[in-house]
Amino acid sequence: MINKQALKVLSIKNIAYQTYEMVLKSDTELNLKPGQFIHIAVKGFMLRRPISIADVNEIDRSFTVIFKIFGDGTEALSNYHVGAEVDALMPLGTSYPIESLNIKQALLVGGGIGIPPLYYLGKKLKEKGVEVTSVLGYQSKEHVFYEDKFRELGETFVTTDDGSYGHSGFVTDVIRDSNLSFETYFSCGPTPMLQAVTSLLKDENGYISLEERMGCGVGTCYACVIPLKNNPNKSKKICKDGPVFDANEVLLG
């Protein structure tokens, strides 16, 4: 059940260039699945900001989001202090299928602020005994975050656009060059990356998570649609029918 919560900031930490890790505590039981997001109202701004769930601690009812300063809203959010209240609609959207998939090996492919939701997904997959390989793309060395955490989940490749750290180039270069074995891939990141990944892996089973500018975040306003591959005159709503889609279901950009 979606509701509006007043979350408390338990901690906020600058973990990479303009990138913040914020731990939020809820009063009620959490039922957050990998791939879902929360929709945050930042004081003084008309529209809410969608941010993915990066990790969950069911025991103390807290969870982690990781966000990058992109514009004024995320900048304001980065100035929230411990103890401050965060007004959020949650949980929103669909999740990566974990229960229904019966796989042994998974590939996670993330780019920039598309990486956070993959961490929670990887953790859940590992819990289920799935072998996880991660390919993570960042702009440059100073943008890298959560590398160690992903390494704890399994083999991890890091690429940077400018080659200042890890492999130089795109995540697709790594996928092409390394002989990775997996049954299903899960990808989240900027649309151009998703296009490259889905076309490179077009014969594989995969799931992608999408971004779009949103109004309501819950499915009422039709702001966030994406056309369907098999019928571009039909569309789905990223906020409600997504953000996770079957890689072959939707038409990217």
Next chain:
Amino acid sequence: MINKQALKVLSIKNIAYQTYEMVLKSDTELNLKPGQFIHIAVKGFMLRRPISIADVNEIDRSFTVIFKIFGDGTEALSNYHVGAEVDALMPLGTSYPIESLNIKQALLVGGGIGIPPLYYLGKKLKEKGVEVTSVLGYQSKEHVFYEDKFRELGETFVTTDDGSYGHSGFVTDVIRDSNLSFETYFSCGPTPMLQAVTSLLKDENGYISLEERMGCGVGTCYACVIPLKNNPNKSKKICKDGPVFDANEVLLG
């Protein structure tokens, strides 16, 4: 010289019903005269809020303002904490003539949030050796503030509209009933009160201080005009030519 300052909140205290006393510190030398005001930008609001100077401490470059929660802007201001920055244009407007007046006895007549500037005026008059009598009108008992401070300056009459404290009724009732002796009166308060005071004391020498909704606060926008008594087709600007006027100079309401 008017300038824009980033003042620091030294203290903020709730001194009466929805009434706050805020002490502000400046980096530069203060040159604030009784009757002048500062124009405060409250975050998130388009226009600034004019607030009178209620007291000055030249030694530590701090000064006091007293304001009442009237709407959203003053409410936000009441939530400022010690150490917060207050963005203010200052000093603005004209001041009560003190140097030029050669008087022995002065009458201060204040109503509600018109009372604060009279305190600083009274202090300055007393320093000059002028005998000060004050008549202060409040809505009700819980609205009363600074009574003791005014008593330190001289004889002080307090009235409340609802009779819950001091004399019951209006300041003009007190002035009419008590046989007060003064050469010049100084009044500040809501326009209906100023109308009553100036018409009761029409044969006396007096100064009044006016309020009006302002745009710029410095004289550029013509928002805050008041017509002249001797020629209602001409006007003066309350922010620049006032807020202090000769009681017979302007046409009230």
Next chain:
Amino acid sequence: MNLAVSLPGLELKNPVMPASGCFGFGKEYSQFYSLDKLGAVIIKAATEHERYGNQTPRVAETASGMLNAIGLQNPGAEQIIKQELPYLKNYRVPVIANVAGSTIEEYVTVTKAFNHTNDVSALELNISCPNVKEGGVLFGTDPELAAEVTYQVKNASNHPVYVKLSPNVTDIVGMAKAVVNAGADGLSMINTLTGMKMHLKSRKPLIANKTGGLSGPAIKPIAIRMIYEVRQALDVPIIGMGGIMTSEDVLEFLLAGANAVAVGTANFQNPLVCPEIIEELPSTLKQYGFNSVQDAIGKGH
């Protein structure tokens, strides 16, 4: 405190309803509260056939407002009647259907589709959508066309018709008179103002459609002015909207002359805004000396 308002075809328990396009067909927000609380529900625009709408991005944030260019995406009138309206029957709340189109014929066809259902109580004739190339804005900015479509729709409809006016006009009173003379039972005002935001990085308008409709508190002063002017000139029921966020805003609209109000953009910031406003309305009315909603209507004149 009596919050009830009686309008052609609509017995409202309170004057607050979600605005068209900002509430879908009710399902999503019914997760947050019972729709029984609402005065009415205005559903998303209906066209004859299913419409995909515009390319994304379709929304942008602005100072105290937002731009949208959804482009009337909807499943088509028949689908709405079959698939969406039944859910709303679970609630005791009147439904207003928002009728859109590109031609007078389309408007009439959609109107007739709603004749066959008792699940709607009134129509809101949307001649003011600025986000579709054909029709939309033209009907809303030309008094003769507006009168013509109103006349045809009114003739075809067995529900009362509220005509939704566009603020993108020189003479709002002239538009109001034109549609009222053509038979409108009431007015709904205002729709969005056409605006644009530039995306500095891509050096292009941010919204794919280039222009979008400006809504939210930014436009409230324009809505209040237009309602005030129309109320001065005409004695016609008005559903007022544009930037409402609080119960004080609702009172401002009532004073200006609105008989009821709709809340749009605010739902996105706070899905609970409608029931919260309804809850606060009695004390707000009381604070300013009113004994009922009816008591406040037009009292700002």
Next chain:
Amino acid sequence: MNLAVSLPGLELKNPVMPASGCFGFGKEYSQFYSLDKLGAVIIKAATEHERYGNQTPRVAETASGMLNAIGLQNPGAEQIIKQELPYLKNYRVPVIANVAGSTIEEYVTVTKAFNHTNDVSALELNISCPNVKEGGVLFGTDPELAAEVTYQVKNASNHPVYVKLSPNVTDIVGMAKAVVNAGADGLSMINTLTGMKMHLKSRKPLIANKTGGLSGPAIKPIAIRMIYEVRQALDVPIIGMGGIMTSEDVLEFLLAGANAVAVGTANFQNPLVCPEIIEELPSTLKQYGFNSVQDAIGKGH
């Protein structure tokens, strides 16, 4: 970084100037900074005779904006020339006089008064003031009247004439074409949108004049849209304004098609806003890949 812009009658060292009515005649804000820094100064509206203006309250705050109904208070054209312009000669900054009136004759008289001074470099023809009953808004919303007053003023003037357009119209491109065909050297857009705010306690419009002009960031999307549309249709110099607060806002206006910009309401919130914007403009232009102001003009199309 080259910030210079060349317009009819105006060689601007940078494209930023205070907007008419928001800067008086320059004296007050010259306490805060040297007016030499500005691209130009647009002074308060001038009418033939001294004008008292409207009753107070004349301003009200709104969400991300304000309403004003000053009513063109000014000392009259001759007094402005004698008493106000000399002070501005202390600075190396072009002055644009804002010409207002209630009749075509008055516009022409004021125009001619400025013919006799070299202290102004151009005229801004204000046919769009929504706050005076006579003339003002009518001239600005009727293309034929607008063309007529433009033609007469242009004929009478020995300064270039920028016509200031009202956004309170159905068809901004039609208005722009009308005045450009009538001889306007440039356009200035936009003036304020007519709005109203209700005062709940007194149950009356807050502004004594009832309606006022809405300005500030709230209206920026409307300004950007109108400038974009006019730039698509016409090749004419445009001074853009409406809600500018930052150097990013300036770039947004340039991309939409403005050749220079004016800053109004923002001066009230921050008297230093103009020099601050001018200081930040080079790095903002650079950040988005532009090498000069000229380079950015119209690049959003």
